[in-house]
Amino acid sequence: MSMTSLMRYLRPVRGRMAALLVLLLVTTGLQLINPQIVQHFIDTASGHGPLTSLIWLAGLYLAIAVLNQLFTVLVSYLGNDVAWRATNRLREDLVKHTLRLDMGFHNHKSPGELIERIDGDVTNMSNFFAMFITEVFGSFVLLAGILVVMFFHDWLIATVMTVFTLLSIGVMMWIRDLGVASSQMERQASASLFGLIEERIAGIEDVQANGNVPYVIYRFHKAMRAVFQTGRRAWMLRVIPWNATVILYTIAMSLVLLLGVHLYLTGHATLGTLYLFYQYTQMLNDPIEQLGNQMQEFQKAKSGMRRSSELLAQESSIVDGVEHTLPDGPLDVEFDHVNFSYHADERVLHDIHFRLGAGERLGIVGRTGSGKSSISRLLLRLYNVESGEIRVGGVDIKTLKLEALYRRVGMVTQDVQLFDGTLRDNLTLFDGRVTDSEILEMTERLGLRSWIDAMPQGLGTHLSAGGASLSAGEAQLFALTRVFLTKPSLVILDEPSSRLDPATEATLQRAVDELLAHSTGIVIAHRLSTLDKVDKIMVLRHGKILEFGDRVALAADESSHFAGLLRTDRQEELA
Template identity: 85%
Template sequence: MNWLIRYLKPVKGRMLTLLVLLLVTTGLQLVNPQIVQHFIDTASSHGTIISLLWLAGLYLAIAVVNQLATVAVSYLGNDVAWRATNTLREDLVRHTLRLDMDFHNRKSPGEMIERIDGDVTNMSNFFAMFIAEVIGSFVLLTGILIVMFFHNWLIASVMTVFTLASIGVMTWIRDLGVSASQAERQASAQLFGLIEERIAGIEDVQANGNVPYVIRRFHRAMRRVFETGRRAWMLRVIPWNATVALYTLAMTVVLLLGVHLYLTGHATLGTLYLFYQYTQMLNDPIEQLGNQMQEFQKAKSGMRRSIELLSLKSNIVDGDEDGTALPAGPLDVEFRHVDFSYNGDERVLHDIHFRLAPGERLGIVGRTGSGKSSISRLLLRLYNVDSGSIRIGGVDIRTLRLEALYQRVGMVTQDVQLFDGSLRDNLTLFNRQVSDSDILATTDRLGLRTFIDAMPEGLDTHLSAGGASLSAGEAQLFALTRVFLTRPSLVILDEPSSRLDPATEATLQLAVDELLQNCTGMVIAHRLLTLEKVDKIMVLGQGRIVEFGDRAALAAAETSHFAGLLRTSRQEELA
């Protein structure tokens, strides 16, 4: 409840309005049976037509007002629910984005969509009706019982016992289906994860004839959703079934007592109707409570999963120093005896120790899996080192604020992510402080201006997520422009030209040279042509530094590993 109140507190004004409307609708619901009672008794005693018409008109007016109030209650209930749960969605998204890469490597996007939206939607459904039906039901129950005690204490006592028994049963077994509902949500999350994974890899699935295999996995996941959903539903409906049985018993007793009072002359026909109507009305809030108990169990399972997600802590702890701790201009880079592993078992980097002076360019080469990309990920603190330290500008990166680190360090990878938005937004990553003139000047220097001029609306041209309309070269120039606009002091290029043809690679190389003029650079590459203008070379092998030194010296030394790579590269080009 404390967690629930936390998200409902910002909408307390709307909740107060909602409670007032609930009291109005409850009062109107209690009044109308009284009007019908008077109508029946007046008709039985041969009352005037005027009296009957007046009662009928009053009944109709109250029914209309009650219906309008009910619509308002439903609207406000949903408004309160979505405002509260949208805040929760925002908290979940913000928290998830701050979790480390170890977490994101374990979770598929499909599963995270289900955790952030699917679970919260269940909570929203409950929040929407919590006040309108749960609190409203309790108010109506109380009103019915109070009115009934003024008419007949015996029947009122029977109705009270039924109400307390129903609420007691629902309270006693309220958590019966929560664990099963959690399992249902988890099965649904796994299904969404499977769908997302297969859609993302649709080319490989179709090209390798794996559609039947995917369908089999889909069937297994769907069966799991069905089986967990069926069990959760069967457990959730138990409170409702229990109240139906209790209501049947209570209705039988009330009708028998009412008929007895009518036959003995202690109740009029209108009063007998009143007993029946209030007993019928008593079932409605009890049934609503039973239905909401099912929603409560689904909502509580969502709450547990959301609390579980919010309780996760990132392994990357933000530092306490701001960007002023770093010196101006190009930054030096120093790795001090760094060891690193992704899962804690198999070490990826072993005793990496080197220093790069401010303004120098380092080329990193090595076989696939040698640890090249791991070095770039550690520099950006996407992961923590197991031992040793990394210093930029003479400062241990663990003491820096992540925001300050990202302001001074830029990275370009071979996979460029484009977002649904304008061309301007994609180049600036939605930073409104970057002017159009700065964007155009930068793209002109990097060779992207002709592409922008060819777009129908220039910088206002809308791009779809994924960037299917861009070539690989254009996408890489996009990435370089993004980094260039931030004016970084250290740039990491992680195989940016691996998918480009030689002509496009030459154009990209000019842009890279322009980018690295006023900053320190680290270039990870398979093609040695990319490393012709670097100052130093690092050769990695099985996570260790095999060779590190000046490029010219290593290229001239026939026995060096780098010289051997150059000879192999030339032979491949001649072939």
């Protein structure tokens, strides 16, 4: 991530940064004043000065110390406020960018890993930015102030302190990137761990039911060991700048004390001045040590910047089109010699070629893995075709804007995603423009009104994320209602009744009939009973079309594949 990119996130908080810089200058000034007050106090006390002067100096020291603490708290607050405001905008950009990436990317990245990259990496950057101005910039201001003041007292000691300062900063700058690569590996190991945890928690029922807990613990142990090993290496490399400054500080402090004692013994410095030399040298170490610590944070932040830049540089293979409109009414669908692969070495669909007229219903059947769901995913442009063309309403979907496509095409799957919110919010996907009366009218037409009325608070019923608050049947009715509210012109039903009991399936079928009355429909099913009212049938095997034609004609033709499937289905029901 370039400095230009960082400035884009810092620009909106420039007013707060200006206030922060003013506070830093004030705080630095207060820090420089107090040692001089102590110097005067020591010299006054050792010279048997008046008690009132000592009390006045002590009171002034206390007042400045209190003010310094107050300004330090304000600086810390503003520093964190600036950092979080800036990096939260980066988080927002990362989330937006990730949500727009194609499914090919998301198939290779687990939610846990993405959470760690979007939040964990950016948090490291936030921690650095929170302290960069307050500690890094503040440290440089304090260093400059100390050295300037010391040159007014003794040029030789000031020279020693200047050499120590320049050497310390030079060493840190020289080896500032030493731990960046290792920190990146540490963050990747942490992301893999979070991905593993997310994956295993999502599949907790299977893990427990199949007795796989020991294996999961073994995988967890391996992932934790990788985090420990990469973290230890990264930490050891990150602390090298700090260790170097400790050695240099020890040398500088020894020289300053030797020179100070010599000046005191020869009468060229008072006892208070000797304290001043010591105190300023001690103060000099604090910003140097802070710079060393921030070098560690810088290496973490830089690894986070690189990983964030890598994520932002990811480009979706799904390029948005330019067309905004589709014909009114039901949409025809045409696959023109379409080939598709999830992976380069394994083709999923082979030369799929068919046309479905506007308002017609198509039933797609085939064994698991035959390519049924792949057809629906291609229609929604979740993936790009390898070759060939898909047209909806006579328009190549690659030329359509995705928003225009999704506005007219609806899909119901057997896995329904719920979000934390009310039933109303979940049905409308948080679209406040849809009124309660519209929702109730739609559900009345679908025959689902009784389902909503049975909810404890009706449309205001709170649903938990993930769908745990709904049964399988309720989830399917819910998904159908959600799609119906979008008033689609093309509806894809991907095995919607595979987990339903006969009574719920009958309710669902009535709703489907109402939904498809004014739209084109594609029904993907294992249970052939759900295809009684479709117009055409497509039989798939190994990604190829074995059969495509009128349902009634295929059912009547004893030699057709579809008729064979019907006979097998009847035999299984009798058995």
